[in-house]
Amino acid sequence: MAKYTTEPLRCWAKAKELRKRFYEDFKGAHEKGGIRCVGSAWALDAVTMGLGRDVYWVTGEPYGASCAFDRPLSADFLAAAENFGFSRDLCSYMRNYWGSIIVNKSAFGGAFPKADFAYTQHICCSHGKWYQNACELEAGDVPLYVIDVGVGAYPPFQPEMYEHRLRYVADQILDSIEWMEKITGRTYNDELFFEACWNDIRVTHIWAKICMLNRTVPAPLDEKSIYSLYVFATLQKSRGQFAEFYEELLEEVEDRVKRGIAAVANEQARVMTDTQPPWGFLKIYRYLETCGVVSIGSLYTFGLEGMWLYDEEKNDLRPRPMPPEKPRSREEACMMLADWHLSKPQYQHFYHPEYKTKMMDAIAKNWRCDGIILHYNRGCEGLSVGIAENRLGLLQRGNKVLTYEGNMGDETEFDLPATETRFDIFLESLGLKKPEG
Amino acid sequence: MIIAGIDCGAKNTKSVILRDGKIIGKGMTLTGFDQASAVKESLDAALKDAGIDAKDVDKISGTGAGMEEIKDASMKVNEIRAMAKAANYFFPSARTVTDVGAEMGRAVKIDERGKAIDFAINEKCAAGAGAFIEAMARAIEVELEEMGPMALQSDKSIPMNAQCAIFAESEVVGLIHAKTVKEDISKAIHDAMASRIVSMIRRIGVNEDIVMIGGVALNPGFVGCLKRELGIDRVYIPADPAFGAAVGAAVVLKEEA
Numbered sequence: 001m002a003k004y005t006t007e008p009l010r011c012w013a014k015a016k017e018l019r020k021r022f023y024e025d026f027k028g029a030h031e032k033g034g035i036r037c038v039g040s041a042w043a044l045d046a047v048t049m050g051l052g053r054d055v056y057w058v059t060g061e062p063y064g065a066s067c068a069f070d071r072p073l074s075a076d077f078l079a080a081a082e083n084f085g086f087s088r089d090l091c092s093y094m095r096n097y098w099g100s101i102i103v104n105k106s107a108f109g110g111a112f113p114k115a116d117f118a119y120t121q122h123i124c125c126s127h128g129k130w131y132q133n134a135c136e137l138e139a140g141d142v143p144l145y146v147i148d149v150g151v152g153a154y155p156p157f158q159p160e161m162y163e164h165r166l167r168y169v170a171d172q173i174l175d176s177i178e179w180m181e182k183i184t185g186r187t188y189n190d191e192l193f194f195e196a197c198w199n200d201i202r203v204t205h206i207w208a209k210i211c212m213l214n215r216t217v218p219a220p221l222d223e224k225s226i227y228s229l230y231v232f233a234t235l236q237k238s239r240g241q242f243a244e245f246y247e248e249l250l251e252e253v254e255d256r257v258k259r260g261i262a263a264v265a266n267e268q269a270r271v272m273t274d275t276q277p278p279w280g281f282l283k284i285y286r287y288l289e290t291c292g293v294v295s296i297g298s299l300y301t302f303g304l305e306g307m308w309l310y311d312e313e314k315n316d317l318r319p320r321p322m323p324p325e326k327p328r329s330r331e332e333a334c335m336m337l338a339d340w341h342l343s344k345p346q347y348q349h350f351y352h353p354e355y356k357t358k359m360m361d362a363i364a365k366n367w368r369c370d371g372i373i374l375h376y377n378r379g380c381e382g383l384s385v386g387i388a389e390n391r392l393g394l395l396q397r398g399n400k401v402l403t404y405e406g407n408m409g410d411e412t413e414f415d416l417p418a419t420e421t422r423f424d425i426f427l428e429s430l431g432l433k434k435p436e437g
Numbered sequence: 438m439i440i441a442g443i444d445c446g447a448k449n450t451k452s453v454i455l456r457d458g459k460i461i462g463k464g465m466t467l468t469g470f471d472q473a474s475a476v477k478e479s480l481d482a483a484l485k486d487a488g489i490d491a492k493d494v495d496k497i498s499g500t501g502a503g504m505e506e507i508k509d510a511s512m513k514v515n516e517i518r519a520m521a522k523a524a525n526y527f528f529p530s531a532r533t534v535t536d537v538g539a540e541m542g543r544a545v546k547i548d549e550r551g552k553a554i555d556f557a558i559n560e561k562c563a564a565g566a567g568a569f570i571e572a573m574a575r576a577i578e579v580e581l582e583e584m585g586p587m588a589l590q591s592d593k594s595i596p597m598n599a600q601c602a603i604f605a606e607s608e609v610v611g612l613i614h615a616k617t618v619k620e621d622i623s624k625a626i627h628d629a630m631a632s633r634i635v636s637m638i639r640r641i642g643v644n645e646d647i648v649m650i651g652g653v654a655l656n657p658g659f660v661g662c663l664k665r666e667l668g669i670d671r672v673y674i675p676a677d678p679a680f681g682a683a684v685g686a687a688v689v690l691k692e693e694a
Contacts, residue, residue, distance in 0.1 A: 395555070422558065425517045429553055 004218045004262035011249055015228060018245055022057075022235050023108040029056040035184060036113060038134070039120035040127045041305070042344070044147065044337055046238035047173055048119050049196030050188045051180055057236045058115075060130060064093025067100060067107045068279035068409035076103060078410055086133075091126040092379030092409030101137045117183055118144040119176070123350055124382025143183045147172045153351040154343040156312055169338040174331065190330050196238035197333045198326045201307075201340055203237045206246040208306035208319035213253045214296045215367050218262030220253050223273060223295035224285040225263060233305030268292030269370040269430050272363055275300055275377040275384055276408035281416055287423060291432045296367050299360050300383065303345030310345070310359055317345070317362045346383065353386030357393030364399050370430050371400040373423075379407035402426040438694065441483065441494045442687025443476055443510065444519070444680070445503030447540030448567070449652065450475040451683045452483035454494070458691060462487025463680055472506035498690035500682050502540060512693070514686040517545055517556045522692075523685030524648040525551025527675040532644035535634055535663075536681065537653035539567040544637040546644060551688075557637040562601060565633035567653045569602045573626045576609045577619050584623050588658030591624035605629060623658060631662035638667065648673045650681025 009015075029036045034054030039045065041061040048055050067074045077099025082088055084102055086095055106112045118135055122128035128146040135142035151165035152158045181188050207230060214221050221229075229249060232242040255261075271288070273295055278284070285295055302308065307320040320343060327333035341347075349356030364372055372394055377384045394401050404422050407413035424434055444451045446468060454462035464482025468475045476499075484491055499507030500519040507513070514522075516536070524534035524547060531551075535544045542565030546555040559565035574581045595617065597608050605626075612622050638647070647669065653659050654674045664672055675681060 401555075418558075421515065425515045425553070425556065428515060428518060 002265035004260065004265050004267060006262050006265040009225065009249075009252060011245070011252055012228075014245065014248075015232075018241060019231065019235070022239075026056045026058045027106070027108070027110065027113045029054070029113075035117075036115045038115040038118045039131065041234035042123065042127070042149075042341075043120045044173060044200075044341065045119070045236050046196035046200040046337060047176060047193065047334075048180065049238050050177065050190060050193035051184055051186045052189070053192065057239075058113075059235055060097050060134075061093050062231050062234045063100075063107065064096040064409050065276070065279045067096035068092065068411070069282075070107065071280040071411050073105075073107060074280065074409065074411065076105075088410070089378075091130070091381065092407050094126055094130045096409050097130070098133060098137060101134060114138050115142050117180070118142055119180070120145070121147045121149045123150050123347060124385075126382060145176050145179055147176065149342065149347070150350065151342065153348045153355055156310065157348055157355045158351065166335065166339055166342065169342065170331075170334040173334040173338060177330070190333075193330065194327050194333055195240070197337050199240050199243045200237040200337065201322055202243040203233050203239075203246055204305050204307045204340070205319060205322050206243070206250055207233050208302065208308050210246065210250050210253055211297055211302040211306055212319060213250075213257050216257045217270070217368060218260070218264070218267040219270065219294045219296045220256035220261060220263060221297075222263035222285065222289070223297050223301060224282055226297055226301045227277070227282070230301050230305065237305060262294075264289050264292065264294040266292040267294045269427075269432055270294055270296050270368055271371045271373050272296055272360070272367065272369045273298040273300070274360065274372070274374045274387065274390070276380055277375060278406040278411070278414040279408055280411045281406075281414055281419075284416070284419060284423070287420055288427075291427050291434050293427060293430075293432065295373070296369065297363070299345055299356065299363060302363065303359065305344070307340060307343060308345050308359075309343065310362065312358070315358070315362050316366055317359060349386055349390075350382070353389040354393065356386065357390045357397075360390060361394060361397045361399065364394070364397075369399075371402065371426060373426070374401060374403045375408075376403055376405045377408050378405065378413050379409045400426075400429065438495050438691065439489065439493055440687045440691050440694075441480060441497045442683040442685070442690070443480060443497060443499045443501075443504075443507050444683035444686060445472055445476055445499065445501040445506055446538055446682075447502050449539070449679065450479040450501070450503070451680045452476075452479040453680050453683045453687055454483050454487040454489065455684070455687045455691065456487075458688070460684065462489070463677060465679065468503060472503040473508070476503075476507050496690055496694065498686040500686040512686075512690045514689045516541070516682055517543065517553050517558075518689060519682040519685035520650055521545050521547045521553040521685065522551045522688045523650055523675075523681040526684060526688050527681075528646060528648050528673045530646045531648040531673065532646060533638060533641070534648040534650065535638055536651040537565070537567060537634060537649070537659070538651040538682075539571075542566050542634050542637060544634065544641050546641040555641045557640045559633065559637065565630065565637065567651070569605070569630055570626065570653070570656065570659070572602055572606060573609055573623075576606050577613065577622050579619060579623075584626070585656035585658030585660075587620045587623040588627045589661055591618075591620040593621040593624060594628065595621055595625040597625050597629040624662070627656075627658045627662040628666075631659060631666045634663060635666040643667060643669075645669065646671075646673050648675075650675065650678045652679040654678035
């Protein structure tokens with residue numbers, strides 16, 4: 001008999017519809033006289049929205065993940081990228097994306113829609129180069145703007161010279177506005193920018209609040225479902241529809257908590273993970289569930305887009321409070337947006353693995369995890385950097401840690417039976433057993 | 438109580454018979470393609486060695502890559518748990534155990550009761566397993582059994598950089614063309630493999646006493662390289678290390694019976 005009651009999310013169908021429409025909007029942008037813009041999931045997409053409500057986005061990482069989910073399609077894209085001359089040890093999202101341009105096929109059907117311009121940011125060693133090559137592959141005439149956000153860690157990790165570092169990023173955003181006016185021929189609308197900026201802050205703040213609810217036992221959400229929900233913040237943080245959807249979702253998850261609705265009916269143990277999963281093999285999460293294990297999330301799903309502040313004294317993460325009010329000037333909006341995004345948890349480990357270890361340990365303790373599963377993800381150099389040190393740090397803090405190797409976007413680097421065997425061994429060490437048969 | 442422990446490994450299937458916790462019989466056979474037959478054959482050999490009949494066995498415990506083929510097993514024990522328990526059975530002071538078999542290299546940190554605390558397994562690569570030495574023996578055209586003693590005759594240190602058995606073979610071919618003597622090549626091969634295993638052991642922490650089980654523990658060349666790499670004087674090896682996991686599986690069942 002099930003330990004807890006479970007039920008599907010009411011907003012699931014809406015989530016699917018929103019995601020579908022997002023990609024359709026990008027594809028059909030030109031028919032509506034709109035603009036197609038591409039960039040990283042961490043791009044400050046809000047800035048482009050000052051060009052008009054008809055700027056439609058596609059971000060590379062969720063696109064790459066969607067390719068990877070369809071393994072035969074991904075194999076075609078990866079082969080095309082490799083045949084073109086790109087090395088197979090590069091970011092696998094990026095290779096899927098490039099392969100998709102080379103094959104001229106979209107993961108969402110039809111030809112790959114050419115972008116009007118690319119607007120991205122650079123923090124890991126792939127992001128800027130990703131769109132430099134993409135713009136060249138797309139006939140070589142797609143304008144590209146890259147904002148350098150690699151300015152050091154956010155306080156409390158690195159408080160030194162923060163005002164100067166913040167100004168450096170905000171000034172680049174200001175400059176980019178003039179650049180966008182020049183390449184599109186449109187007049188920039190500051191009011192639309194302020195609105196988009198506020199949507200961005202709402203989306204990333206509410207997402208953190210939703211993740212907070214997973215501290216509850218039983219967890220109202222499992223990580224496999226979380227992947228389908230956190231994606232909106234990676235698609236376009238500044239889209240008002242997504243902010244509204246997250247408000248609805250927050251309400252629904254609060255209701256689940258109130259009624260004791262579990263994601264996994266036989267929840268016996270809780271784990272957290274790290275980095276992107278192997279997208280073609282999400283069934284590993286269902287495998288865990290057969291043993292009564294719920295993956296409550298990760299620093300990746302919580303903090304890739306969600307905004308949190310780390311409290312060193314309490315060893316805790318709390319959703320970063322929203323600013324008191326909307327920005328009222330272009331300069332203020334640029335500063336607000338830069339400051340908001342520089343505090344992103346997933347930016348911090350680029351400066352020292354210890355910062356990530358602290359935040360992960362805070363999740364493990366406060367979300368009551370029995371174990372931590374680290375994906376040594378060969379497909380993402382950025383999020384995997386320092387992960388072996390994270391393992392050691394987490395072990396030293398008394399956590400049980402399992403590692404497995406794989407690749408988020410290249411199925412050839414993932415071994416399903418060997419990973420399941422590892423999970424079995426780990427679950428046994430947590431005192432859990434796989435049911436017979 | 439009589440318990441049979443069966444380890445259906447990638448290359449060999451090993452069976453042991455335990456009566457009241459004491460080993461009274463052993464049997465081993467090549468696994469081949471027909472794992473079920475190998476299980477039966479090795480168990481029959483162990484029963485014969487123990488001088489008992491199959492009906493005398495109270496329970497069977499299985500482990501190894503082919504454990505699903507051990508149909509009569511009332512318990513299936515994963516390899517990590519089996520090797521941890523085996524190390525504790527043979528050497529209660531053991532805190533680290535490494536098992537180097539044909540297909541896998543593993544390292545496990547254990548507590549005083551033989552419970553696994555942390556572990557590392559080589560990933561999708563033969564370079565940390567017995568199959569690597571076998572492939573290299575073929576490359577330098579010597580019998581597998583000769584490889585270890587040959588390595589002990591060399592005092593040269595030739596680095597092998599390849600992390601992959603296929604590329605390592607290319608390096609070996611390069612050494613052959615450079616007229617390097619087989620003893621030095623053999624030592625280079627064992628050094629390379631030992632460094633893979635040692636890196637796994639370091640990942641979980643080097644805590645003495647260190648126990649080695651698995652067929653490769655019979656290779657004195659490898660054990661020498663392992664000790665040198667770890668900077669320790671002694672690695673504890675049971676009398677028949679290839680049977681280690683089978684013993685561990687039987688002990689787990691005995692404890693839970």
